[in-house]
Amino acid sequence: MKHLKLILVFAVVAIGVASYFLFFQKTEQISYLTINATRGNISQEVNATGEVGAIKLVTIGAQVSGQIDTLNVKLGQHVKKGDLIAQINSTTQQNNYDIEKAKLTSYQAQLEAAKIQLTTSQSQYEREQKLYTQKATSKASLEEAESTFASAKSAVAELESQIIQTQIAVNTAEVNLGYTKIVSSLDGTVVSVPVEQGQTLNAATSTPTIVQIADLSNMEILMEISEGDITKVAEGMTVTYSVLSDPDTEFTTTLKSLDPALTTLTNGSYEQGSSTDAAIYYYGRLEVPNAQGKLHIGMTTQNVIKIAHAQNVLVIPATAVHKRDNSEYVNVLNENNQQVEKIITTGLSDSINIEISSGLSEGDKVILSNMSAQDISNSVGSSSKPRMM
Known part of the structure; x- marks a missing residue:
């Protein structure tokens, strides 16, 4: 009886083990998300x-102070190079020019008189020299003639210097007078008019902007x-x-x-050393x-x-490429639905897709991700559960 009971126990255990492996230890099924390697165009861009x-955009300003008498343009108006943009009151500049011009005329007249005096004193000095060699005049008369001649030369030199200075002043005054006429420096369109007719400009510390032309x-x-x-x-x-x-x-x-x-x-x-x-x-x-x-x-x-840019090249999603050590590889689903690893060489990438230079063939099923049945069940189950608030 004891042997019969022992045999029955072993039989029950054997049946239990067989049932466990039959019903509970089934091979786990894996689902794969794949995409075929295809040909296409790929661009790398920034x-x-x-x-x-x-x-060409120029700022036309005023180099002299004064009131704007006339403003001849408006925003959006097309102008030509040399066109009159604005006229600044020129009374002060005109007066300065007239004064310097009058000074120049006066100095020029004085110079003519001084030159005549120089010629006369030179003749007198030369005559006294001849008479002195002939002992027909005194040394004092000769020295007096020489002094007069030297003074005449000095007067002429001084007036010539004053004329040069005054001519410079005239030129400056003429330029300042010209600055009261604001003209365009290029062909273009008026894109900014920050002043108004009648406004007074102060050019002493900065150059006021009249218009901008582009x-x-x-x-x-x-x-x-x-x-x-x-x-x-x-x-x-x-x-x-x-x-x-x-x-x-x-x-x-x-x-x-x-x-x-x-x-x-x-x-x-720019400030060096900034954040x-x-x-x-x-x-x-x-x-x-x-x-x-x-x-x-x-x-x-x-x-x-x-x-x-590359045309008609083998392309797959960039997320399918994995790196290990110094090589890149992808996982491919073969004809037996088995996962196979393939070493590849990549080319251009646009951050979404990537070019495959070698290691894959057109139509290969590249694995993007895989998930077991239990993972799928857990994913579905967790998404259906109510959230705790």
Whole structure:
């Protein structure tokens, strides 16, 4: 009986173990999220915000003080080089010019009289010299004639010096008189008129601005390129840009230049040793035509700098690429639905997709992620549970 009971116990245990492995230890199923490696185009780009400005913009100011008698332009008016912009009251400048001119005329008349006196005294001195050699005059008479001649020469030299000084004063007064007429220095459009007719200007301490004139036929876009991207870009690269008022229309140009220093230094506000928390940007400059006048000073532009471009290359999502040591690899689902690791070589990346130079073939099922049945169940279960408030 004891042997029969022992056999029955072993039979029950065996049945239990078999049942456990049969019902509870099934092979865990894994679900894979995959994407096929396909061919396509990929571009590496740098995005930057820019501001529109005029390539030629001049500030025309007043170099003399006075009241604005006439203001001949208005905002938005097109002017030609040499056109009269404004007339400053010229009474003071005209009086100064007339005074210096009168002085010059007086000195010139005095010089003519002095030259006649010089000629007379020279003749007298030469005559006294001859008479003295003939012992027909005294030495005192000779010395007196010599002194008179020397004084006449000095008077002529002094008047000639005064005439030179006065001529300079006349020229200065004439220039100051000319400064009362404010004229345009280029062909362009009046973009700023910060003064009004009748306003009094004081040019003693600074140069008051009368108008600003810009050539709007060709514009400049200053792009702010971040410190992290500045080494990727270079002059001559293709740039597409659009304005906020028409974001669907893109224009294409080339990068004209890159400023050698950060924007704060270019703008004249850089302080060495300032906080490193501030973002660092560098200006990239574009020159673009504006024949239709759609671009206005101060507009914001969205710019895309084309760094590199590859066509008809093998492309997969960048998130599927893994790194280990000094190599890159992806996990691929083979024809037996088994996960296989493949070493790859990558090329261009646009942060979303990446070029595969070698290691994969078109159509390969690249694994993006995997999840077991239990993980799926837990995920669904946790998402359906009410949240504790």
